[in-house]
Amino acid sequence: MDTFLAIASKRDQREYADREIPEDLVERILQAGRITGSAQNRQPWRFVVLESSEVRRQVAQTVYVPGNVEGSKLAIAIVVKGSPGFDSGRCAQNMMLAAWNEGVTSCPNGMPDAEATTAALGLADEERVINVLSFGYPADGRSGPDRPAEEWLGRAKRKPLGELVERR
Numbered sequence: 001m002d003t004f005l006a007i008a009s010k011r012d013q014r015e016y017a018d019r020e021i022p023e024d025l026v027e028r029i030l031q032a033g034r035i036t037g038s039a040q041n042r043q044p045w046r047f048v049v050l051e052s053s054e055v056r057r058q059v060a061q062t063v064y065v066p067g068n069v070e071g072s073k074l075a076i077a078i079v080v081k082g083s084p085g086f087d088s089g090r091c092a093q094n095m096m097l098a099a100w101n102e103g104v105t106s107c108p109n110g111m112p113d114a115e116a117t118t119a120a121l122g123l124a125d126e127e128r129v130i131n132v133l134s135f136g137y138p139a140d141g142r143s144g145p146d147r148p149a150e151e152w153l154g155r156a157k158r159k160p161l162g163e164l165v166e167r168r
Contacts, residue, residue, distance in 0.1 A: 001101050001144050008152040009144035010097060013105035014068050016136025021073050025102050029135065032098035033078070038087040045084060045091055045130070048121055050075040055121070062117040063109040063132055072107075072134035077121060080130045088130045095133060105138045 030047055038044065050056040050069070059077065060069035069075045076095070080088055096106040109132040111117045117129040144152075 002149070005144050005149045005152070006097055006101050008149040008156070009146075010100045011105070012107040013136075013138050014065065014071075014107050014134075015139040016072055016105070016134075017139050017141070019073065019137045021104055021135060021137070025099070025104065026074055028102070029074070029095050029099050029104075030076070033076075033091045033095040036087065036091040036094045038091075039085070042087075044080050044082055045088060046079050048077040048079055050077065050132075058120040059117060059132060062113065062120055063111050065109065068107050068109050068134045069132060072136045074104075074135040076133045076135070077117070078130045078133065079121070079123060079127050081126050084130060092131055092133060096135075099135050100144060103137060103143050104135050105142075106133055106135045108133055 026049070030049075033045070033047060034043075036043075050059055056069060056075055059075070060066040063069055078088060078092060092108055096108070099106050111129065111132070114129055117132065118127065121129065123129070
């Protein structure tokens with residue numbers, strides 16, 4: 001898929017088809033996170049793939065909408081040390097765009113109490129979960145190439161560009 005089309009058509013999806021994600025694609029998603037640039041190449045993250053149904057259930061109970069994690073075919077906790085700032089968002093976005101490029105949709109899952117999520121995973125004191133990403137094939141069968149990027153832009157429920165850009 002064209003990169004701009006992938007960006008324009010990417011939507012957070014919370015309902016997933018009953019279709020497994022192939023292991024080679026799971027690895028591509030993880031590699032997309034691994035190769036993300038970071039300040040001073042610190043790579044302050046690691047990834048916990050939630051494979052155990054018990055761990056997945058426990059973590060799901062710590063996010064705003066548990067069904068996003070429980071219904072996904074892949075859930076990954078991004079675990080960080082220190083203050084990752086901008087870099088952890090870049091990492092998450094790379095993983096979600098790599099998935100979408102292959103027709104797998106995703107959703108970042110916010111946590112009302114990140115300490116509870118960290119505890120559910122039994123992480124070390126200096127580690128914390130920055131986000132839990134859920135992935136799966138879209139339940140509605142939608143894909144990026146369904147329409148051109150310009151049509152996706154027109155359908156986006158976002159502020160108009162003119163409200164966001166100032167030129168000096």
